[in-house]
Each structure stands twice: as structure tokens, then as C-alpha cells.
Amino acid sequence: MTGSTRYVLRGVAPLGGEPTDLLLADGRIAAIGIEAVTDALAEALTWDVAVPLVEIDGAGLVALPGLVDLHTHLREPGREDAETIESGTRAAAMGGFTSVHAMANTTPVADTAGVVEQVWRLGRDAGWVDVHPVGAVSVGLAGEHLAELGAMAASAAQVRVFSDDGMCVTDPVLMRRALEYVKAFDGVIAQHSQETRLTAGAQMHEGIVSAELGLTGWPAVAEEAIIARDVLLAEHVGSRLHVCHLSTAGSVDLIRWAKSRGIDVTAEVTPHHLALTDDLVRGYDPIFKVNPPLRTAADVEAVRQGLADGTIDIVGTDHAPHSREDKDCEWAAAANGMTGLETALSIVQQTMVDTGRMTWADVARVMSSAPATIGRITGGDRPQGRPLAVGEPANVTLVDPAARWTVIPEQQATASANSPFRGRELPGRVVATFLRGRATVLDGRAVPLRSADGAGAAVPASSARGL
Amino acid sequence: MRHLLSTADLDSAAAVHILDTAAQMAATQSREIKKLPTLRGRTVVNLFFEDSTRTRISFETAAKRLSADVINFSAKGSSVSKGESLKDTALTLQAMGADAVVVRHQSSGAPHTLAHSGWVDGAVINAGDGTHQHPTQALLDAFTIRRHVAMAGAAGAGAIGQLDPTGRDLAGLKIAIVGDVLHSRVARSNVLLLRTLGADVTLVAPPTLVPVGVEAWPCRVSYHLDEVLRDQQPDAIMMLRVQRERMSAGGAGGGAFFPNPLEYTRGFGLDARRLALLPEHAIVMHPGPMNRGLEISADAADSPRAVIVEQVANGVAVRMAVLYLLLAGDSAGSASTAGSASTAGSAGPRTADERTAIA
Numbered sequence: 132m133t134g135s136t137r138y139v140l141r142g143v144a145p146l147g148g149e150p151t152d153l154l155l156a157d158g159r160i161a162a163i164g165i166e167a168v169t170d171a172l173a174e175a176l177t178w179d180v181a182v183p184l185v186e187i188d189g190a191g192l193v194a195l196p197g198l199v200d201l202h203t204h205l206r207e208p209g210r211e212d213a214e215t216i217e218s219g220t221r222a223a224a225m226g227g228f229t230s231v232h233a234m235a236n237t238t239p240v241a242d243t244a245g246v247v248e249q250v251w252r253l254g255r256d257a258g259w260v261d262v263h264p265v266g267a268v269s270v271g272l273a274g275e276h277l278a279e280l281g282a283m284a285a286s287a288a289q290v291r292v293f294s295d296d297g298m299c300v301t302d303p304v305l306m307r308r309a310l311e312y313v314k315a316f317d318g319v320i321a322q323h324s325q326e327t328r329l330t331a332g333a334q335m336h337e338g339i340v341s342a343e344l345g346l347t348g349w350p351a352v353a354e355e356a357i358i359a360r361d362v363l364l365a366e367h368v369g370s371r372l373h374v375c376h377l378s379t380a381g382s383v384d385l386i387r388w389a390k391s392r393g394i395d396v397t398a399e400v401t402p403h404h405l406a407l408t409d410d411l412v413r414g415y416d417p418i419f420k421v422n423p424p425l426r427t428a429a430d431v432e433a434v435r436q437g438l439a440d441g442t443i444d445i446v447g448t449d450h451a452p453h454s455r456e457d458k459d460c461e462w463a464a465a466a467n468g469m470t471g472l473e474t475a476l477s478i479v480q481q482t483m484v485d486t487g488r489m490t491w492a493d494v495a496r497v498m499s500s501a502p503a504t505i506g507r508i509t510g511g512d513r514p515q516g517r518p519l520a521v522g523e524p525a526n527v528t529l530v531d532p533a534a535r536w537t538v539i540p541e542q543q544a545t546a547s548a549n550s551p552f553r554g555r556e557l558p559g560r561v562v563a564t565f566l567r568g569r570a571t572v573l574d575g576r577a578v579p580l581r582s583a584d585g586a587g588a589a590v591p592a593s594s595a596r597g598l
Numbered sequence: 599m600r601h602l603l604s605t606a607d608l609d610s611a612a613a614v615h616i617l618d619t620a621a622q623m624a625a626t627q628s629r630e631i632k633k634l635p636t637l638r639g640r641t642v643v644n645l646f647f648e649d650s651t652r653t654r655i656s657f658e659t660a661a662k663r664l665s666a667d668v669i670n671f672s673a674k675g676s677s678v679s680k681g682e683s684l685k686d687t688a689l690t691l692q693a694m695g696a697d698a699v700v701v702r703h704q705s706s707g708a709p710h711t712l713a714h715s716g717w718v719d720g721a722v723i724n725a726g727d728g729t730h731q732h733p734t735q736a737l738l739d740a741f742t743i744r745r746h747v748a749m750a751g752a753a754g755a756g757a758i759g760q761l762d763p764t765g766r767d768l769a770g771l772k773i774a775i776v777g778d779v780l781h782s783r784v785a786r787s788n789v790l791l792l793r794t795l796g797a798d799v800t801l802v803a804p805p806t807l808v809p810v811g812v813e814a815w816p817c818r819v820s821y822h823l824d825e826v827l828r829d830q831q832p833d834a835i836m837m838l839r840v841q842r843e844r845m846s847a848g849g850a851g852g853g854a855f856f857p858n859p860l861e862y863t864r865g866f867g868l869d870a871r872r873l874a875l876l877p878e879h880a881i882v883m884h885p886g887p888m889n890r891g892l893e894i895s896a897d898a899a900d901s902p903r904a905v906i907v908e909q910v911a912n913g914v915a916v917r918m919a920v921l922y923l924l925l926a927g928d929s930a931g932s933a934s935t936a937g938s939a940s941t942a943g944s945a946g947p948r949t950a951d952e953r954t955a956i957a
Contacts, residue, residue: 328853334706342811345706345730345786350810414714415707459715461684463705463728 135568136183137161137175139168143189143529145519147491153194155525156182158568163521187573191533192562195495197229197526199516201292201321201502202375202399202447203472205231205262207253208246209238214452214546216250219472220259222450222545224571226472227528227561229260230515232506235267236297242267242278244286251288258580259571261513263506266290268309268320272298277308284316291507294321296375297422299357301327306361310370317507319397321373322361324382325423329353334463336409336424344412346462349424351379358382362389362396373505374398376449378423380433387442397505399447400434402471402478403551407431411551417458417465418551421451438497439488445502448475452547469551473543477557480532485558495519513567525568534560544577601713601722602920604731605791610767613795616919617741618764623922624915627663637666640925643696644670645687646725647703652886653725653735656910657700660917666925669694684708688717696720698925706730706783721924729781735885736787738916739836740768740795742909746881747771747833769796772830776802776823776866777838777893780809780855784885785838789817802826804865806855823866827875835876836883837868837894859892870897881905 140153145163154162154171162171172184200223206214216233223231233250235241241250247264254262266283270276272295283290293313300306300322309320330353335341337348358374362385365372374386377398386398403421408428411419419425437443451468458465471478479498483489489497503509503516517523537556540548564572571578599612608616626634642661644654654670661668673687684703691699698721701709706728713722726732744763773792779785779801792799799817801808812819820826827835840862856862863869868882876882882894882904890896899906 337810339811339814342809342814343786345728345783347729348810415710456683459685461703461705461708461711463708464684 136185136570138565138568138570139172139184139186140189140192140194140527140529141186143192143194145194146495147193150190153519153527155527155565155568158525160519160521160523160525160527163519167521187529187563189529192529192531193491194519195227195491195528195530196499196517196519197515197528197564197566198227198476198498199502199506199508200228200231200448200450200472200475201373201445201506202296202401202449203231203233204236204449204451204468205233205250206237206452208249210454213454213457216253216262217257217259218544218546219450219452220254220257220262221577222470222472222543224259224564224566225544225561225577226474227476227530227564227572228472229526229528229564229566229571230263230503230508231260231472232263232265232292234296235265235294236272240267240271241265242270242272244279244282244288247283247288247290248286251286258566259577260566261508261515263292263508264288264290265296265321266293268293268295268300269305274298274301274305277305277312280309280312280318281315284313284318289511291316291318292321292373292505293318294323294375296321296323299323299325299327303360303364307364307368310365310372311368314370319371319373319505319507321375322357323375324354324357324361324377326353326356329356333424334420335412336426338409338427340409340412344415346412349422351381351426351430354379354423355381355385358385362386362394365396366392366394370395372396376401376404376423376447377443378404378426378430378434380430383433383437383442386437390442397444397501398437398442399445400438400443401447401449402475403449403469404434405431405438405446405482406478407551415462417460417462418469418549418553420462420465420467421469421551422467435482435486435488438483439493443497445497445505446475446479447502448472450545451549452545453549454547458549468549470540470543470545470547470549472545474538474550474552474557476530476561477536477559478552480530480559481557484532525565527563527565528561529563531560531562532558534558536560599923601709602733602924603709603713603722603724605733605736605787605794608733608791608794610794610796613737613740613791614765614767616737616916616923617744619919619923620737620741620912620916621764623918624912627911627915632663633665634663635665636922636926637661637664640666640697641695642666642668642698642700642921642925643691643694644668644725645673645691645699645701646671647673647684647701647708648726649674650702650726652910653702656913657723657725657917659914660921663914664918664921666697666921669696684712685715685717688712688715692718692720698723698921700725702726704728723920723924726783728783729786730783731787732783733787733791734913734917734920735784736791737920738909738913739784739788739883739885740791741912741916742883742905743768743771743773743792743797743834743881745912746905747879767795768792771797771834772800772832773797773834773836774800774802774826774830774832775836775838776868778807778840778855779803779812779838780807781841782838788836789815793817800826800830800832802866804856804862823872824875827872831877832880833877834881834883835868836885837888839885839887840889840893842889863892867893867895868898869895873898873901873903876903883909886910
């Protein structure tokens with residue numbers, strides 16, 4: 132690793148605590164503390180003056196462990212017009228992420244070892260973040276036959292998260308089998324909870340606004356009924372269940388109840404469900420069309436509460452880029468989904484930190500360590516979601532919580548412009564992102580991978596050996 | 599008023615102004631020569647993504663009576679089903695120079711999108727969008743109610759339709775809207791407009807055909823038609839069409855909204871017995887097309903109280919008024935209504951004066 136740039140982060144606040152210095156060298160966090168960094172640099176100078184050293188004035192910046200997104204749609208292969216693995220992972224880096232899980236609903240579907248290895252390989256080549264492919268639960272997301280879960284788990288991509296996201300695994304028998312089957316390799320089924328019969332033709336949350344707008348409703352019970360069934364299934368077979376993008380107050384209650392029973396369930400909320408409500412649909416702008424739909428203010432309050440009290444384990448972006456033509460049309464014809472990688476941290480700061488509900492340490496938990504743990508990527512040769520500690524891989528995100536910026540989707544790194552936050556001023560800006568010591572983002576700008584810089588390569592984590 | 603997308607956009611004064619203008623338009627329609635030169639040289643496009651011969655003909659007649667050029671653009675099955683997009687259709691019409699686009703679309707909100715997208719410059723008139731709104735239907739219903747019932751109190755029984763209702767709203771009237779409220783844009787438009795005009799609206803339907811969220815609507819909801827007829831004595835009863843497909847919605851079992859047509863008719867059909875429960879002066883309305891024997895019996899549909907055919911005629915007058923107000927400009931506002939309708943009908947008035955005269 133000699134030759135890779137070293138970074139001294141001066142005066143940054145790890146997890147929002149006391150400001151201190153961090154030294155990133157050889158892909159690791161080499162020292163923490165003003166004296167420790169001074170000593171380390173003095174020591175290093177004696178043996179290697181050739182390694183470039185960059186000092187970053189980190190006054191006012193919060194240092195977080197590199198963020199981990201368990202729920203990203205990168206669209207490649209198949210819809211490279213909306214996003215590529217290159218553009219999507221660059222967007223992820225810009226948003227402070229060092230790892231993303233790429234959902235399986237591509238074309239072809241990621242339901243074989245071949246496709247997941249392709250996605251994994253393209254992610255490595257791009258080098259912006261670690262890309263962990265999610266494998267489909269069923270062949271073609273059709274909900275009929277189990278995909279080759281074992282082959283995907285054993286592939287180079289080491290798949291541990293399986294999901295038909297976009298579609299619900301509706302058949303209770305198939306769901307049970309999937310939950311049981313992945314126990315063999317410590318996998319998890321990430322369910323898109325949506326009772327299909329109750330949501331035929333659904334366009335938005337069913338309630339006062341849908342009644343007024345004449346749009347077919349997507350009732351809360353359609354989500355809650357599946358969650359209730361699935362936590363009971365998970366309990367029955369003793370498996371791990373992850374609930375994707377829960378969106379209703381009732382879902383939070385169900386997860387709380389399931390956890391109180393000791394069921395091995397984790398839950399996720401998206402930034403947009405923390406921030407936006409169904410009132411926004413009143414203008415029929417399809418930018419606000421998403422699945423599950425935007426809910427009521429009471430639901431938003433419930434998911435914030437659930438995230439704050441730990442009922443909801445993680446924030447997952449459900450970054451869902453769409454081409455212009457899929458949004459530039461009447462509501463019913465539009466696609467579901469919103470981009471989110473580059474606004475997620477700002478939305479979490481705005482809704483959870485600035486409101487006093489969570490600390491930056493909590494943010495690190497819900498956006499880094501917990502999703503990495505669910506995805507089983509805290510170990511291995513490229514561990515993610517590790518604490519900010521000496522010897523850990525230098526996956527670090529620097530955020531300026533005092534900054535304010537206005538969302539202009541066309542200027543984002545994602546190839547699609549379907550951000551629901553267009554024109555909004557948001558707090559908190561990602562200043563720098565480091566992936567194993569390589570700066571993928573510096574001064575708020577993406578730093579392309581140079582062939583001369585080998586910092587993107589694997590670094591065995593000594594700390595991971597204990598896992 | 600730049601577009602007419604929803605009755606929610608109309609306040610009482612604006613709604614009354616449209617009704618008054620429609621009354622003047624209606625007056626011209628009893629003349630031998632019905633055509634007015636008001637919109638000569640203007641182009642009205644009827645853009646219909648969904649079949650509706652009645653509504654299209656009504657708009658077409660209205661536009662032609664005002665001397666506008668009318669283009670009928672049927673784009674059924676387009677857009678959602680991978681045909682030409684709404685956007686490209688709109689851009690095409692824009693290139694042809696449409697002054698007004700009358701749009702019927704199967705998707706709720708499509709006219710709203712059309713009006714706010716910047717795709718067309720012209721006025722957008724919602725001729726029915728999905729299960730959202732059908733504002734001209736509500737206006738013609740209000741017009742019909744006003745003509746028949748609103749003056750009944752003032753004039754005493756028997757004088758219905760004889761007095762000039764100009765300037766009046768529907769304050770104090772009780773109106774029942776019966777049937778498939780869930781899927782009805784007519785109901786949504788009427789609830790808002792009739793309430794704005796001061797009427798007291800009760801929706802009557804089986805619970806499966808009432809939307810979740812109805813509690814926010816400015817009306818009452820009942821599941822019992824006989825009770826409403828007996829206890830409220832509505833001044834007008836509006837029967838909604840029941841789509842046949844609602845009886846087997848979703849194709850699979852369990853998706854139907856009621857057990858069968860017979861049970862629906864027993865509970866919510868307007869027959870001779872229920873007709874007799876209505877007060878003397880009450881009128882029977884239906885937006886058409888009717889399912890005789892389902893939501894309305896022949897006894898009711900053909901009774902002297904039924905104003906269903908008149909609703910159709912009033913539809914032309916109301917649509918003339920809307921086209922006129924949107925296209926001929928109405929910067930003078932309601933002051934222009936001072937012009938007397940009786941002067942408006944001479945065969946070929948010149949355009950400048952014509953505007954004042956009509957309005």
C-alpha cells in the first residue's frame with residue numbers, strides 16, 4: 132500500500148464528539164488524537180517520506196464511519212439509461228456511502244450467480260463504493276420458484292441478502308421456504324411487504340387525499356398484513372427477516388411487538404418516508420409517486436419515533452432512479468421511485484438530528500454499523516460498518532452539519548433527476564468520503580479512481596479476525 | 599379562471615357566474631338560429647383518451663354554437679398502454695394552435711398534468727379524469743337543480759322554472775347522491791360544487807362503494823336510501839351509474855363490491871316506491887348513461903320528475919358558458935353579466951359588441 136496518499140483530518144468530530152485529529156494511512160485509520168497523529172507522522176517520516184500527505188482542515192466537520200446502504204437500485208444491467216453501476220456508485224460516494232447493496236430487480240434479474248457476479252465485478256471496477264449484490268428470492272421475481280440462493284451465496288459476490296424488492300414474496304409457502312433455506316449461509320430475506328390483492332392498481336396511500344384525488348388507494352393494512360405474517364413465519368422457522376422500507380405507524384407497532392417476542396427481525400425506513408407526506412400528491416406530480424407510497428403526517432411521526440427508539444434498525448435509501456420519460460407523464464403512467472443516495476444523510480440530519488431525536492452516533496448506527504451487520508459485511512477482506520477506531524479500515528465520511536445546500540437534481544451524480552427534494556434547501560453537506568483510505572469525495576467533489584492509486588484494493592482487517 | 603380542472607377551484611361567486619352565463623346561453627338556444635359568432639376563429643380540441651360519445655358531442659355542440667373550430671382527437675388506449683404519450687399528443691395539439699383543450703382521460707389528474715406541464719398554452723377543460731373530477735357535469739347538474747328547485751321556495755309550488763334564478767345559489771337545498779361514489783368523478787365534483795353553492799349533500803351507497811377518507815368531504819354519508827328519502831326529504835336525488843364491472847371487480851372472487859345486481863337494486867335502486875317517498879317538488883337526476891332496472895327503474899327514469907333529458911340540454915349551455923368564459927376572456931368579471939341575454943341572439947352581431955351582449 133505504499134504510495135497511497137495519507138490524509139490527516141484535523142479537528143474533526145468523530146460521531147459529533149470532541150474534535151480531534153485522524154490519520155488515514157495504508158487504507159486504515161492509523162491514529163486518532165492530536166498527539167497520536169503527531170507521533171505517528173513523526174515515526175512515519177523516518178521511514179517513508181515519499182508517501183503523499185494531505186491535510187484536511189476539518190474544523191466543524193463530523194466524522195462518521197462510511198455509510199452503508201442496504202437498499203439501492205443501480206439499474207444495471209438493463210436500464211443503463213436511468214443509472215449505471217458507475218453513476219449510481221459515484222452518487223453513493225457523493226452521499227457519504229462506502230458500500231451499497233444493489234437490488235435484484237434488474238434486467239436480467241439478479242437471480243443467478245452469473246448476474247450477481249457481473250454486478251459485483253462492475254462495482255469493483257467502478258471503485259466508488261463496495262457493491263454487494265442482493266439476490267432475487269424467486270426466479271425472475273415471479274414469486275413462484277426459489278432462485279438459486281445457494282449458488283449466489285457461494286459466488287464471488289458472497290450474497291447474503293435476498294429480496295424480490297419491487298415485488299412482494301406473496302406466497303406464504305415460498306416465503307417460508309426462503310426464510311428457512313438461507314439459514315444455511317446466514318442469509319436474510321429482505322421483504323417488500325405489499326399484499327398484492329389489496330393493492331391492485333394502487334396509486335397512492337389510501338386515505339383522505341386519495342379519496343379527494345380519485346387515485347386508487349394503497350392501504351396501510353396491505354403492508355402491515357404481510358409484516359404480521361412474515362414475523363410469525365420468521366419466528367416459526369427461527370430465521371432472520373428484514374423488512375424493507377416500512378412506512379406506516381401500524382408497521383412500527385408490529386415490529387416493536389415482534390422484537391419484544393424475540394423474533395429475529397430488522398426494519399428499515401427510507402429518507403423520504405421520514406420527510407414527506409401524501410399531501411404532496413395533490414399536484415399530481417409523479418415525482419412523488421413511490422412504492423410504498425408517501426403516507427400521512429401521523430405515519431411520518433411514527434417512523435421517526437421508531438427510528439429514534441431503535442424499533443427501526445436502519446435507514447435505507449431505496450434510491451430508485453428513473454429516466455425522464457418514466458416521470459414526465461400523467462400520474463398513472465409514471466414509474467414508482469425516487470432517487471435518494473445524495474440526499475439521505477441530509478434528510479436524516481434534518482428529520483432526526485436537528486430535531487434532537489438522535490445523535491450523530493445514532494446516525495452512524497442506523498446508516499453504517501446496523502445495515503452492515505444485517506448484510507453480514509462487517510467481516511471478510513473488505514469490512515464495512517466498522518467503528519472509527521485505530522486499525523479499522525479507513526472508511527470515513529466527513530459531513531459539515533452547518534452547511535446548507537439546495538437540491539438541483541440535474542447537478543447530482545446520479546444519472547436520473549427524479550429527486551423529490553428538488554429546490555429544497557437541506558442541511559448538512561458531505562465534504563469528503565474515504566473508501567479504505569482512498570478519497571472518493573474531496574471538498575464535495577467526486578475524485579475519480581486513478582490507476583496509479585491502488586488504495587481501492589482490499590485491506591485485510593485485523594479487527595475482523597475476531598468476528 | 600384560466601382552466602377548469604376541478605370544482606374545488608370554484609368559489610361561490612365564480613360558480614354562480616358560470617350558472618348565470620349558462621342561463622344566458624340557454625336562452626339563445628331556444629331561438630331559431632342558435633349559433634353565436636363569439637368564438638369565431640378559435641380552435642377547440644376535444645381530446646378524448648376514453649370513449650364518451652355523450653360528453654364529446656356536448657362539448658362539440660357547445661363549441662360549434664359559439665362558432666369555434668372543433669377538432670376531435672380520439673386517442674383511446676393511448677399513453678398508459680404504450681401508445682403516444684400524453685405529452686406528445688399535447689405538443690402536437692399545441693403545434694396546431696389549440697386555444698382550448700377539452701380532455702377526457704382514464705387517469706385521475708391527467709388534465710391537471712396537462713394544464714401545469716407547460717406542454718400546451720391553451721385553456722384546459724377537464725371533461726372527466728379517472729375517478730377524480732368531471733366539473734362541467736357538476737355545473738350542469740347545479741344548473742338543472744337551480745332552475746327547477748332553487749326557486750321553488752320563493753315561488754311556491756307549481757312555479758318551478760318560472761322565475762329567473764339569476765344570481766341565486768343553492769342555499770338550503772338537500773341533495774342526495776346515490777350509488778357508486780367510490781369510482782364516481784361526478785360525485786366528487788358535485789359534492790364540492792353543491793356544497794360551495796350552499797346545498798346540503800348526502801351520499802348514499804353501500805359501504806364498499808364509499809371511499810376510505812370520505813370523512814374529509816363536506817357532506818354526510820348514509821348506507822340506507824329509504825331512511826334518507828324519508829327523513830331528509832331531499833329536493834333532488836342524483837342516481838349514479840353502476841359500472842357492470844364493479845360486480846366482479848378484480849376478476850377473481852371476493853373482489854366484487856356487492857353480491858349481485860338484485861341486492862343492489864333492492865338497497866339502492868330508485869323505483870316507484872322510493873319515488874313516492876320524495877317530496878312533491880323533488881327532481882330525479884342521472885348523469886347517463888342509465889342502467890335501467892339496476893340503479894334506476896323505468897318508472898323513475900320516465901316519471902315527470904325526471905329531468906335526465908333536460909340535463910343533457912343544459913350540458914350544452916353550461917359548456918358554452920365555460921368555453922366562453924375561458925376563451926372570450928372575462929376580464930370584466932361578473933360585471934359583464936349586466937348585459938341582457940335578450941339582446942344576444944340576433945343573427946349576426948359584430949364581435950366586439952357580441953362579447954358584451956352574450957356575457
